[in-house]
Amino acid sequence: PSNKLVSLQIKDNSIPMFTTGNLNQKYSHKHLTMKKSRKIISNDIESLQKPNSNIYKNSDNLIKSLQPVSRQVNSTENNLDDLGMVKNPEDEQIRKEGYMLHAFNVLISERMGYNRTIPDTRNKLCQQIQYTADLPTASVIICFYNEHFYTLMRTVHSIINRTPSKILKEIILVDDFSDIPNLQYNVSSAIEKEFSGKVLLYRTERREGLIRARLHGARKATGEVIVFLDSHVEVNLDWIQPLLTRIKEDETVVVTPIIDIINADNFKYSASPLVRGGFNWGLHFKWENLPVGTLAKPEDFIKPIKSPTMAGGLFAINRQFFIDLGEYDAGMNIWGGENLEISFRIWMCGGKLEMIPCSRVGHVFRQRRPYGDPDGQDTMLYNSLRVAYVWMDDYKDYYLSQRPEAKEAKFGDVSSRIQLRKELKCKDFDWYLKNVYPELALPTDNDQRLKNKWAALEQNVYQPWHSRKRNYINRYQLRLTNSTLCLQSKKDLKSKGSLLIVKSCLRTKQQIWYETDKNELVLAQLLCLQANDPNPILYKCHEMGGDQEWKHKGESKTPIYNMALGRCLSVNKKESGALVTLKICTDPSSSTWDLVR
Numbered sequence: 001p002s003n004k005l006v007s008l009q010i011k012d013n014s015i016p017m018f019t020t021g022n023l024n025q026k027y028s029h030k031h032l033t034m035k036k037s038r039k040i041i042s043n044d045i046e047s048l049q050k051p052n053s054n055i056y057k058n059s060d061n062l063i064k065s066l067q068p069v070s071r072q073v074n075s076t077e078n079n080l081d082d083l084g085m086v087k088n089p090e091d092e093q094i095r096k097e098g099y100m101l102h103a104f105n106v107l108i109s110e111r112m113g114y115n116r117t118i119p120d121t122r123n124k125l126c127q128q129i130q131y132t133a134d135l136p137t138a139s140v141i142i143c144f145y146n147e148h149f150y151t152l153m154r155t156v157h158s159i160i161n162r163t164p165s166k167i168l169k170e171i172i173l174v175d176d177f178s179d180i181p182n183l184q185y186n187v188s189s190a191i192e193k194e195f196s197g198k199v200l201l202y203r204t205e206r207r208e209g210l211i212r213a214r215l216h217g218a219r220k221a222t223g224e225v226i227v228f229l230d231s232h233v234e235v236n237l238d239w240i241q242p243l244l245t246r247i248k249e250d251e252t253v254v255v256t257p258i259i260d261i262i263n264a265d266n267f268k269y270s271a272s273p274l275v276r277g278g279f280n281w282g283l284h285f286k287w288e289n290l291p292v293g294t295l296a297k298p299e300d301f302i303k304p305i306k307s308p309t310m311a312g313g314l315f316a317i318n319r320q321f322f323i324d325l326g327e328y329d330a331g332m333n334i335w336g337g338e339n340l341e342i343s344f345r346i347w348m349c350g351g352k353l354e355m356i357p358c359s360r361v362g363h364v365f366r367q368r369r370p371y372g373d374p375d376g377q378d379t380m381l382y383n384s385l386r387v388a389y390v391w392m393d394d395y396k397d398y399y400l401s402q403r404p405e406a407k408e409a410k411f412g413d414v415s416s417r418i419q420l421r422k423e424l425k426c427k428d429f430d431w432y433l434k435n436v437y438p439e440l441a442l443p444t445d446n447d448q449r450l451k452n453k454w455a456a457l458e459q460n461v462y463q464p465w466h467s468r469k470r471n472y473i474n475r476y477q478l479r480l481t482n483s484t485l486c487l488q489s490k491k492d493l494k495s496k497g498s499l500l501i502v503k504s505c506l507r508t509k510q511q512i513w514y515e516t517d518k519n520e521l522v523l524a525q526l527l528c529l530q531a532n533d534p535n536p537i538l539y540k541c542h543e544m545g546g547d548q549e550w551k552h553k554g555e556s557k558t559p560i561y562n563m564a565l566g567r568c569l570s571v572n573k574k575e576s577g578a579l580v581t582l583k584i585c586t587d588p589s590s591s592t593w594d595l596v597r
């Protein structure tokens with residue numbers, strides 16, 4: 001029809017929906033549907049199909065009025081808090097839908113736009129390294145299933161912006177049969193327009209899962225090295241040169257960057273410490289402290305670090321070595337286990353696995369995976385069984401006894417992978433444990449001293465979504481502005497799940513809030529203020545930010561703003577006993593507070 005409108009769909013029988021064909025105008029279908037359902041009320045399908053009808057004129061105006069650039073800010077770490085503001089019901093809708101579909105704050109991700117500055121998290125010594133221009137070429141492979149459009153585009157832009165173009169052979173996107181409306185169209189238009197030839201898009205013919213989707217991408221790649229990345233990452237300065245330098249030295253080394261943290265609720269980018277990959281007998285990947293003495297001298301902080309396993313999503317490998325090593329196990333479904341499989345295989349079949357401290361890539365760590373297996377299979381179990389039966393010899397019994405349901409479960413045919421192991425003349429699992437991961441205690445170890453030692457070490461183990469220690473930086477009562485009412489728990493202060501009310505200010509424990517350096521508000525150093533919708537509650541501090549992270553501007557008349565929900569602490573009536581609720585911060589009836597120290 002018009003050169004602006006390319007697809008027209010009728011949703012819910014009544015609300016017409018369209019997307020724009022000109023991706024120069026950077027916005028997703030979601031904004032359009034929302035704006036449109038508000039502005040254009042006609043649901044006469046006939047009129048929609050006539051090119052000269054008013055609806056097209058309206059929609060042209062609409063497109064102009066929606067210049068999405070205005071939604072996007074050139075973001076730095078400093079304005080992220082503001083970007084999370086929910087200003088109207090439409091924002092609220094986007095935020096909510098986003099959490100459901102992607103399990104992160106899409107409102108912030110969209111407003112940040114495609115490019116942003118992130119902190120250089122590398123060790124200072126890395127900045128002095130001069131990398132030679134003579135490095136192998138690389139193909140970056142990113143598979144995605146229903147990824148959030150802006151987040152995916154920012155992944156691509158960060159790679160284009162921070163990778164020498166001579167080295168970057170291509171970026172290969174593999175759409176794993178996503179079914180979010182228009183995602184495929186939007187991605188293909190955007191890359192065609194901006195990165196024609198450099199960024200390629202493939203789509204699988206059915207949902208394959210990340211293992212087969214990556215395989216699909218790897219087989220299209222032409223670079224000397226292939227680099228796998230997740231679809232919600234941002235690469236940091238000079239991220240690829242140290243990876244390629246190491247592979248150039250030795251083609252049998254598989255390398256990973258340090259995976260920095262992008263907070264799923266506020267998109268803050270922060271450094272990860274140097275830890276390595278391990279696993280437990282349930283075959284779950286885990287982060288583990290480096291063996292004592294690894295980081296003795298300053299230079300040790302920039303040297304490659306041997307790692308028994310990798311997290312799975314981000315690594316670089318010589319393409320021919322990847323093929324020779326047997327690529328991936330194509331019998332694995334959707335998600336899980338492939339990272340241990342390739343880690344064991346690398347070590348047992350003649351390679352090495354190392355982490356490169358000077359290479360940093362941020363990854364959005366979510367608290368849940370927003371998708372499952374289409375047939376409801378426990379793919380982690382299925383895939384882990386394949387790992388156990390092919391690679392772990394008798395040690396698989398430890399896994400099987402950890403997971404009783406595993407004894408009955410199906411895991412498909414693994415004969416070709418066993419064959420591969422024979423052809424490659426791989427070492428056995430006993431060798432791997434003794435030489436690569438001697439620190440792993442066996443469940444049967446009865447040396448209590450050893451067990452204690454590892455238990456103690458594990459206590460300190462870093463998890464990207466956990467902080468380690470709670471630091472109080474402030475202590476105050478929260479008084480409603482122009483009143484003598486203070487924030488307190490409704491029930492007694494230890495009662496988990498209690499709602500909050502305001503009551504006459506008294507210097508009782510019940511009203512003393514402790515602010516932590518992670519922006520939590522902890523009542524009497526016991527329970528955390530948590531942003532439940534529509535009424536906040538007191539809950540066990542989980543130290544993961546998000547619904548327990550609160551911002552305020554200072555001493556008096558400040559809104560108190562929750563990062564995850566994008567709303568402010570408020571009361572409907574200024575009277576003793578009034579229940580505390582969460583309101584959109586720009587609502588004129590929303591409350592402000594004074595901090596009484």
Ligand code: LR7
Pocket residue numbers: 142143144145146147176208209210213229230231232259311312313314334335336337338339363369
């Ligand atoms: O069916 C699917 N098809 C896909 O294409 C399911 C997923 N995917 C894509 C998805 O869009 C994403 O780009 O595959 C990629 C990985 O999926 P995630 O992001 O849901 O996985 P994750 O980050 O939760 O999980 C980690 O473990 C996985 C085990 O199968 C993979 O190895 C992931 O790549 C891996 N991610 C990382 O290593 C990043 C650091 C996380 C940690 C620790």
Ligand code: MN
Pocket residue numbers: 230231232313363364
């Ligand atoms: Mn991921």
